[in-house]
Each structure stands twice: as C-alpha cells, then as structure tokens.
Amino acid sequence: MPAVRHAVILAGGSGTRLWPASRRARPKQFLDLTPDGAGSLLALALRRARGAVDGTVVVVTAADHAAMCQAEAEAAGVAVTIVGEPTGRNTAAALGLAAVHLLHRDPDAVIGALPADQHVGDEPAMARALERAFAAAERADRICTIGLTPSRPETGFGYLELAAAPDAGLGVPGVREVARFVEKPDAATAAAYVAGGRHLWNGGMFFLRARRLADELARRLPATWAALGGVAAALAAGADADAVAAATRAAYATIPSISIDHGVMEHAEGVVTVPADVGWSDVGSWAAVAELRGASADGNVTAGAVVVRDGRGNLAITDPGRAIALVGVSDLVVVQAGDAILVVPRDRAQDVRLAVEALAQAGLDRFL
C-alpha cells in the first residue's frame, strides 16, 4: 500500500505587513486579495492542498484563530483537522506539532508543509509541482521543496542554489538536487542569482515523510522535539481534546522559536526541489499586492470605489460602501480597511511596520 499524502497548512502568521487590512485579530491569511472575491489566501491554500493529497488537511494555527479557520474551511468546502497553538513559536514548532498528530494517526504519513498566506497565479502549474514534490518525497525518502523561478532580484527572500546535475535521478521528472540554501542576498547578489538561472526562491514549502521530519527535529532541534514528546504521549494515551490542549500548552511553554528553514532544512542532507514558475507571491507587502492585481489603463491599481485624477502608479483599496479620491498624487499606497487608513509611498511599502510601531507607541493598539 502506498504511503498516504497529508497536507499541513501553516496558518500561524500574525504579521501586520498588510496593515490595516491585516490585524492581530485577522492576519493576512484570512484576507481575500483576489480581484474577483475568489476567497481568502487560506481558503485558496486549503483548496490547493485538498487537490494535492488523499489524506488529511491539517491546519496549524493560533488557538484564538481556530474558529475563524474552521469557518474558512467550511466556506471553502474543505474538511480539515485544526491543531491550535497556544502561542506562536515559528514554523519548526508548528510543523513538529502537526507531525506529532499525523504520526499518531499514520506512521507512514508523507507530509507537504504549505504556508497559508501565499498567492499562486497559475494553479494548474502549481498542482503539477505539488504532485512531483510529493512523489519525490515518498519514492526516495528525500526532503523536497518547491523552488520558485525568480521574477525579479528580490532581496527579501532566501534562495535555493541548484546543483549542477540536470536531474536528481529520483525517477520523478523535473526534480533537481539542491546544493545549498542561501540567505537573503544583497541587491547585486540577487541580480546575479536571477541572471545565472541556478537560484530559485525558497517559498517555505517542504515535502517529506513524517518519520524523516521527526528524525530531523530530534537531531537538529532536540529541545523542540523533547517538548513535543508530551503531546505525543497524551495522544498515545488516548487523552481527550482538553488534555491534548493542556499538553500542548505545556510543550509550548518551553519550546524554542525558530523557523523550520533555519532549524532543520538548511542543515539537512539530500534536499531536492521542483523548480516551478507558478505566479507565486508571498504577498509580503502592499507593493506585492499591487503587482499581483495588475494596473488598470490609467496606471493605478484600485479595489472598491476609487477615483484618481492626475496620478499614476497608485494602489488604492477601500472597503465596500466606502470611497477614496486621489488627486495629483502618484506611486502611493492608500488603503482603507475597517476603521483605519494607511498612506505610504509604494517604494516604502515594507515600512508599514513603522505605522504599526507608531500606533502602538501612541497607545492606539486598538487599531492593530
């Protein structure tokens, strides 16, 4: 019997890079950024995962967001198992916790770990990449990633450097050996990466057997794995949901905060990747939102009742029932969401954090 594929949707993000649309109470993965209301990033991730696996779709999220995740899953028509985290401890803890749950149900599980807050422009191409990544992970017991073809010299991402061999030799077409993970580069290095054709963006998607993940965690992050042992023991003892939650809280009281990339994958051996050109975006800033939506004829990207006069290159987004009028301004981000408004130049879109800091310092946390 072949191993069963399961998806782990990492939905623990709490970022404010898309403030004021994203809030502490409603992070990015819950936002619908599509022009046609196709669904939140999470809903789209759930459907994508459901199409790629025959086993369970596990969603790891903050316990506070579990009900919101459940509602998204129901709206998306995807059956899910939600694993709540008492607090955010980054992706190594989240994926480890999911692995503990999956190993309890299916010791032979193959896991695909997928962030909940990414945009994919070409879903059929992504589906093919997912199929190959799972196939590589289950046939060869390797760690597989999906490496995104870079469309620009981005300095905000880590990269995967391909080995020279044109094929990893796993019997799965299009799979390449990864020579190494490289940190976020400077602009010149990023430009060289894009020109050279041997570097792909690391999108944080990983495919491997649950057992291999457990072994890697035990070896590379022993404190993490030891802490999660209490959860595994509770599950093995047939504990009820409350007892499992209590064991999880106990584990998270001591678990270190580190990403699965830094904690495990960058040190692991035998990592392969499926290069993919799928219109991928981490939607990490309002500038990224503008790019994935595309500009109208007047050079502005708008959503909602927005008018622009004497201005180009603006991104303006407003809630239904609200209006924005821009006169004589260009290359600005103007976002109204709920009770708050952000105005920032498009080339400083990453500085939304300054707005968030300023609001916190001014005692205006209620808007975060």
Place this chain on the structure above:
Amino acid sequence: MPAVRHAVILAGGSGTRLWPASRRARPKQFLDLTPDGAGSLLALALRRARGAVDGTVVVVTAADHAAMCQAEAEAAGVAVTIVGEPTGRNTAAALGLAAVHLLHRDPDAVIGALPADQHVGDEPAMARALERAFAAAERADRICTIGLTPSRPETGFGYLELAAAPDAGLGVPGVREVARFVEKPDAATAAAYVAGGRHLWNGGMFFLRARRLADELARRLPATWAALGGVAAALAAGADADAVAAATRAAYATIPSISIDHGVMEHAEGVVTVPADVGWSDVGSWAAVAELRGASADGNVTAGAVVVRDGRGNLAITDPGRAIALVGVSDLVVVQAGDAILVVPRDRAQDVRLAVEALAQAGLDRFL
C-alpha cells in the same frame, strides 16, 4: 427711536471645497473645524451675529437645510428666523429675500449681511468691527463693509481699494472710503496690494439700511427685485407660511443667479469700509483649514487618531473612532470623513473639485 440692527446670515452655501467633510447634504457651514469642538462655522456665526444686533437674526438657507439650521441655532442658544430658499440663486437673491422679510416687519431695519461659513480668529476685534460697520450704515445711510487686512498675496479673493482720505468723515472711528472693488488679482498684483497697504480682502460682509438695499436691487437688478415682489405681496396680504413659500418658489423660478457683490456692491456709490485684522479666513480649502489650526511640533496638522512617521507638513483629519497612519509622505492632505477619503497634495488643495467631478463622472454621487 434709533433704527434696529438685524443680521442676515447667508447660509446657502453648497460647496464641496472641503469634501469629504462637506457634502451636498451637509455643506461647510455645518462643519466644526475648531480644535476644541467650539461649534460649527454656522453656530459661531450665529453667536457672533447675536452679539452684534438687537433685532432679528435671519438665516437664509436652502429649504432642505432649514431643519439642520434650526438645530444648530438651538444648540448655539440663538433665536433665529429661518428663511428657506427653494433653490440656490446666489447671494443677491438670498439677501433680497431676507430684505423683503425684514422690511415687512421693520421698514427702518438696518441689515448686516454675514456669510455663515467664515472663520474668525479674534472674536473681540470682530465684535468691534461689527459695531463700527453697523454704526456707519445707520448714521450715514451708507453701504459699509468690513475689509480684512490681507495676511498673504491671495489670488482667490476680491479686494477693496481704499480711497486716499484717512477717514470717511462719518463720525465713526476707523471707517474709510472705498475707492473701488477690484477683481481677483494675479499673483504679482496681489503681492503689490499686500505691500502697498491700500487694499483689503472683500469678505462679503455688507451693512446697510434695508430700504437702501431695496433701492439698489430695484435699480441694479430689476428682474431680481420684481420677482421678489410676489413674496412681498404675500407677506403684506398676511399669507400663511405655505403661501409665502409658494410665492418664494414662484419668485425663484425666474430670479437670476448673481452675487450681491457683482450685482450691486461693485456699482454702488458711497461704499465705506471698516479695516479689520481679525484672523479671518474663508476656510476655502483644506490648506486654509491647516493654516487656521496650526501645526504640532512635528510639523503636521492632525485631528483625531493620526500618527506620522518620516513626514512633515501633512494635514490629516479623521473621524472619532478611526485612525490614519502616514509613513514617508509630506505636504499631503489626507482627510477621512464618514464613508470617504481624500488624498491630495497640500499645494493642490483647491483641486478637490477634481475629486468631486471624478466621483460624479464615475456614478459615485452618493459620496458627494
């Protein structure tokens, strides 16, 4: 028995220069632009008028706004007589209509016509100017104005040019003869006016006997005065309010639209003025609002929950319960009011009309 002074508050303005705070349903005169919530421009105008006259305070406004005016007057504690216009026909019609009503009650009435939508920074100085202007109008049967000392070479206002004589010789201190009204100047001419010291801003405030106004209207704007004859006849016949309203509608069906300045005052003889330095502003744009409010230590003018990082010279205003965050932008006007947001450079604040036009063209009149 001395003549009784009455005030006519011209509250027919329907402008959108302060959109989105001002709307068709709630024009500028109903806005409170004070830092301390002291009241709307209309409420402050009513209190100012009440302090200046012992007779009636008449408010001429759009019939649709009569109830809102009444509420403002009650909140301000000022007893008023509201005269509703079926449609806006500019200030000659409005003032003529008020004169008809006042002449019916008091044939010896002295009228002070005061726009409802102006800001006065120094109320005691304004009270002294009003006293002198009324005194000049009643003692000498002249037309008196209040001429505002220009604080900048403004090209958006008309000016009053003073005659050479240092005093009009009316026995009222500080009253000067007006040589002529001059149209809105170009920048160089405006600069010369400010430097020369012989030109004052025309703020649209006029003081004269009601009979003199009737004579001037009959002579300069005979169609206006003839149309209003129907209203006078209805009042003389003791008609009820509905019949007076019907007569007013009939008059306004034919009455021409022209300002009292262009239609009467610029052609009148014996005009005098009280030069006044009273911190006056027509609050004709968001830039004017920014000036009258004054900037905080960080060089921004803000109202409501506003934070600014890396920006100076912005005007940012938001409703209670809302927030605005500005990052890396300077010299912008960002106003949130109700369901709408405006973003425009401060030096293009007069181009709010472009926003209004764009919204109308886009079928978004509901935001106007």
